[in-house]
Amino acid sequence: MSPMVKLKRLKINKYRNVRPGTELRFDDGFNLVLGKNGGGKTTLLGLIAHVLSQDFSSMQDEVFSLEYELTDGDRSLRASIEGRGRPARTDDSGLPVPSRPDYQYTLELRDLTTLDLSIRGTPQRTELETSTTALDVPVQSLFEPYFAAIVVFYRHKHRLNSLDQKLLSAYPVFRFDEALECFHSLVGRRSPRPGVATPPPMTLSVTGRAGKASMITGQFVPYALGVPLFGHGGAPGGELHFSLGDHGNVPPSFAFLDTAGRLIGALEATCRPASKKLEERGTEVSLEVEGLEFSFKRANGITLDQDRLSYGQKRLLTFFYYLTVHDTFVIADELVNGLHHQWIAACMDAIGERQAFLTSQNPLLFDYIPDFESAAQLQSCFITCKTEVVDGAEEIVWQNMSEDDADRMFESYRAEIQPLGEILITRGLW
DSSP states (O other): OOOOOEEEEEEEEEETTBOTTEEEEOOSSEEEEEEOTTSSHHHHHHHHHHHHHTOOGGGTTSEEEEEEEEEOSSOEEEEEEEEEOOOOOBOTTSOBOOOOOOEEEEEEEEOSSOEEEEEEEOSSOEEEEOSSOEEEEOSOOTTSTTHHHHHHHHHHHHTOTTSOHHHHSOOOOOOBOSSSHHHHHHTTOOOSSOOTTOOOOOEEEEEEETTEEEEEEEESSOGGGHHHHHHTTSSTTOOEEEETTOTTTSOGGGHHHHHHHHHTTEEEEEEEEEEEEEEEETTEEEEEEEEEEEEEEETTSOEEEGGGSOHHHHHHHHHHHHHHHOSSEEEESSTTTTOOHHHHHHHHHHHTTSEEEEEOSSGGGGGGSOOOOOHHHHHHHEEEEEEEEETTEEEEEEEEOOHHHHHHHHHHHHHTOSOHHHHHHHTTOO
């Protein structure tokens, strides 16, 4: 198994009302974002989602300056991104005229000792440079969707073998919200109150012949889901029925349904497209799906569709689906909301080797965090969020735990004097 990509560092020189010069370091495993409501926790998670997606297209009108570093253990990607918004321009009569966003960015992909690839861009041009090749690419950038896919295309076209696909072929990373926004996305509905880094409604487009998919695209969907929906056990886009606990009966791409279904006490589960469009042209078949519908049959014979699930059951189902979509990172706001303690344990265990960024106002989450091995690890794992008034203006303050707080907290933690949540409260960190 190849090493997973990790976010190691994020520096905010300018971003909204975040204190300039803020620099955060992250642990490879769990990162816990702490603070009161209004302290900027969700804002930080949204910014992390932009960085991990390497897509700043929704920020092109903002004024900001960021630096960040990603690594897979062998290589590192260091990036500097600056957006200056859209310059104000007027015509001869003084009326405003549309203008393009103004930005610049630099990315450097390194192995242990050598600069392998440099990418620099402005609104006018994007340049790729290696030790043997320098070339322009179309005017695409990190401020336009799918920039990374364009770069990877040039890697293959021009044999830029030093470009590490794991670091540059990013994909959208969304935030698992504190309520039911992701659930609405899963079932193909637009959230009534979309939040920061909210996923769009789940869509899937599959084409192929005789039940064999040849092209799969979509959003907020694992592409592997397209194969069973396209022709597993019947007509494309038909109803899929599973006996839970029978792993030979459940395709790997539907393992989330098996796991969540058994946790809520179901014996059987059914999945079908919420809406679909099926076209047949000779031997070619095209299927377009928007959203999924679910039903669960319990041991008492009662069948529940997804709308009859409880609040916690909806979040549980959606979180395991979220993990199927996101195999490298987890960004979860108030993960424990509505979840039974056994479900929390199952969710935390399922995160596995992914790098996780979690918030929680409930100390129950801390009972399921893996043991800390050092004060240095505590320092990188915990990020506090608060606001302070400076010269009459409110600033958001994000920071890693101080070295002194980490030493004192680790001493108490190792001595098992108090639960982790109580230690944080006693130290004034939460």
